[in-house]
Amino acid sequence: xxxxxxxxxxxxxxxxxxxxxxxxxxxxxxxxxxxxxxxxxxxxxxxxxxxxxxxxxxxxxxxxxxxxxxxxxxxxxxxxxxxxxxxxxxxxxxxxxxxxxxxxxxxxxxxxxxxxxxxxxxxxxxxxxxxxxxxxxxxxxxxxxxxxxxxxxxxxxxxxxxxxxxxxxxxxxxxxxxxxxxxxxxxxxxxxxxxxxxxxxxxxxxxxxxxxxxxxxxxxxxxxxxxxxxxxxxxxxxxxxxxxxxxxxxxxxxxxxxxxxxxxxxxxxxxxxxxxxxxxxxxxxxxxxxxxxxxxxxxxxxxxxxxxxxxxxxxxxxxxxxxxxxxxxxxxxxxxxxxxxxxxxxxxxxxxxxxxxxxxxxxxx
Ligand SMILES: Cc1cc2nc3c(=O)[nH]c(=O)nc-3n(C[C@H](O)[C@H](O)[C@H](O)COP(=O)(O)O)c2cc1C
Numbered sequence: 001x002x003x004x005x006x007x008x009x010x011x012x013x014x015x016x017x018x019x020x021x022x023x024x025x026x027x028x029x030x031x032x033x034x035x036x037x038x039x040x041x042x043x044x045x046x047x048x049x050x051x052x053x054x055x056x057x058x059x060x061x062x063x064x065x066x067x068x069x070x071x072x073x074x075x076x077x078x079x080x081x082x083x084x085x086x087x088x089x090x091x092x093x094x095x096x097x098x099x100x101x102x103x104x105x106x107x108x109x110x111x112x113x114x115x116x117x118x119x120x121x122x123x124x125x126x127x128x129x130x131x132x133x134x135x136x137x138x139x140x141x142x143x144x145x146x147x148x149x150x151x152x153x154x155x156x157x158x159x160x161x162x163x164x165x166x167x168x169x170x171x172x173x174x175x176x177x178x179x180x181x182x183x184x185x186x187x188x189x190x191x192x193x194x195x196x197x198x199x200x201x202x203x204x205x206x207x208x209x210x211x212x213x214x215x216x217x218x219x220x221x222x223x224x225x226x227x228x229x230x231x232x233x234x235x236x237x238x239x240x241x242x243x244x245x246x247x248x249x250x251x252x253x254x255x256x257x258x259x260x261x262x263x264x265x266x267x268x269x270x271x272x273x274x275x276x277x278x279x280x281x282x283x284x285x286x287x288x289x290x291x292x293x294x295x296x297x298x299x300x301x302x303x304x305x306x307x308x309x310x311x312x313x314x315x316x317x318x319x320x321x322x323x324x325x326x327x328x329x330x331x332x333x334x335x336x337x338x339x340x341x342x343x344x345x346x347x348x349x350x351x352x353x354x355x356x357x358x359x360x361x362x363x364x365x
Contacts (some may be wrong), residue, residue, distance in 0.1 A: 005316040005327065005343065006352040009053065011265050011302065013228030014176055016097045019319045019355070020340045021054035022047045022304050023330035024179070025235075026072060028113035033127070034061060034074025036083040044087050047333055050154035051340030051353050054326070055096045057084070059103035059181055062166035063159075065128055066104030066187065069113045070121070075100070076162065081169035088174035095354060099177035100170045101234065102221065102269040106187025107132035107148045107196070108273075122145060132153060132190050133204060139276045149296060156203060156213065159187075160220055167221045171229075178225050179232040180264075182214045184273030189236050192255075193247040193274050211255055215262050222263030232304070233259050234268040237291035241276035247274070249294050256299035266302040268328060269295050284308055292324050304328045313345030315332040 003009075009016045022044075029039040048055045061067040061074040074080050084100070091098035110127040112119045112236070120143075121127025130137070130148045137148040151159070167178050182188035190196040191213045197204050203212050214233070222231050235255070239246035254266050269292040272278050281287075288307035296303040305324035308316050315327035333339055344353040345363075355363050 002322050003345065004349075005312070005319050006349045009302075009325065010164070011230040014097065014230055016053040016136060017095055018051070018053040018340060019326050020315065020343070021099075021304065021326050021328045022056055022333050023054045023328045024056045024058050024181070025330055026068060027060040028069050028071040028115075030071045030073055032070045034064065034067065034267055035080055036073060036077070036161040038241065039085075041087050041090070045090045045094070046093040046337040047049045048091040048098075049356055050333075050338035051344065052096055052333070053340070054069070054099050054177060055091045056101055056177070057087075057098040058181060059101050059186070060084075060166075060170075062102055062104055062162040065109055065131060066106075066162075068105045068109055069111055071104060071113055072105075072127055072290065075102070075166045075169050076333075078169065081173040084170070088176075092174065092176075094356075097176050098174065099179060099232070100175040100177045101181050102166050102170065103181035104159065104162075104187040105132075106130065106185075106190045107136065107138045108185055116207070122147075131187065133199050136198075137195060153194070153201070154326075159213075160217055163217045164220050164224055168224050171225060171319040172251070177230045177232060177233055178221055179268060180214070180218050180221055181234050183234045183236040183268075183270045185236070185275070186273070188214050188217065189247070189274060192235075192251070193239055194245045195239055195241060195247070195274050207254065209253065211258065214255070218259055218264050219262035224260045225263075231263055232266045232268050233264045234270055237269050237271045237288065237295065238274055239274045240272045240280055241275060242279065249291050252291070253294050253298040256295045256301060257300055260299050260301035264349075266304055266326065267295055267299065268304040268306065268326075270306050285314060286318070289318065289323055290344075297325070302326065306330060312339075312346045315343065316347055
């Protein structure tokens with residue numbers, strides 16, 4: 001019989017208490033140095049209190065130029081790790097599995113936060129030159145002055161070192177899952193997609209070349225991540241650019257077993273973000289789940305589905321019907337930090353979750 005939403009999930013030697021994950025969501029709430037603040041502690045802490053199995057940080061930059069905005073979280077120094085450690089510890093105390101998304105924003109870095117318009121920040125406004133596989137800025141590829149530099153081999157070697165150092169710090173800060181962010185048009189996705197990767201060295205060209213960096217970084221992160229703890233990789237299954245040569249669901253299906261081979265335990269299947277011309281066919285319930293299913297057909301790795309999951313019955317059905325191993329819930333967690341506890345009530349599974357003892361009188365316990 002298939003599992004349900006409240007069945008624990010064991011990955012390696014790590015057991016997650018249920019199949020709900022808080023999707024990584026940028027909060028743009030750091031002071032200008034990338035250190036976690038009270039906001040992050042409260043935001044992630046309340047979702048851990050709310051019953052989710054995995055609570056994942058927002059995209060956490062492995063080096064300063066990898067931030068989308070100057071207010072993004074970072075993990076490029078021990079001070080950053082020290083600021084994150086209490087968050088990981090609190091999540092564990094609450095029974096959740098703390099996870100961190102390791103990220104580099106590539107050509108989509110150096111912007112204002114969304115509430116200030118996500119505008120490109122120029123150097124005299126505190127912005128910086130962005131890095132990408134090819135010198136094509138985003139969103140206007142022929143922008144002048146050019147704000148995006150093609151990465152050299154030295155840059156690529158440095159990037160790998162930064163990912164490894166970030167993973168080591170995250171491990172020492174107490175995180176139990178590391179997720180490599182290779183989705184949404186950020187740096188690693190930019191290497192995967194022919195839309196953004198026009199390199200003619202071994203990190204570009206054919207499928208093997210374009211996937212090399214993601215495979216290498218996953219392998220190197222796996223190399224420093226404890227054997228008993230999981231590594232996830234978030235991918236964009238498709239560029240949603242059907243009219244041009246681009247990254248497709250079939251490419252993702254081909255990549256997934258290669259990621260598993262180098263140590264990824266779960267592929268977190270999202271989509272889009274590489275180019276403003278993308279055509280999103282639907283953004284309704286489960287809109288990306290078919291991609292997760294296609295990926296799952298091609299790999300033994302676990303698969304997480306994300307996108308338009310808002311209802312307890314819907315999340316439960318995804319697990320029961322073997323459509324995904326993990327229901328990854330984003331915006332609904334912004335509306336309801338207690339999504340999982342509320343889901344348990346609705347699904348008549350109240351005895352399978354723990355309300356905080358401080359709150360039990362509110363639920364008749
Ligand atoms: C405010 C906000 C911030 C986000 N930041 C990130 C991020 O840091 N990393 C990431 O991989 N996805 C990010 N996303 C995408 C979500 O993780 C998720 O994939 C997307 O919202 C679709 O899921 P949903 O329909 O449940 O919201 C963000 C989404 C929102 C709404």
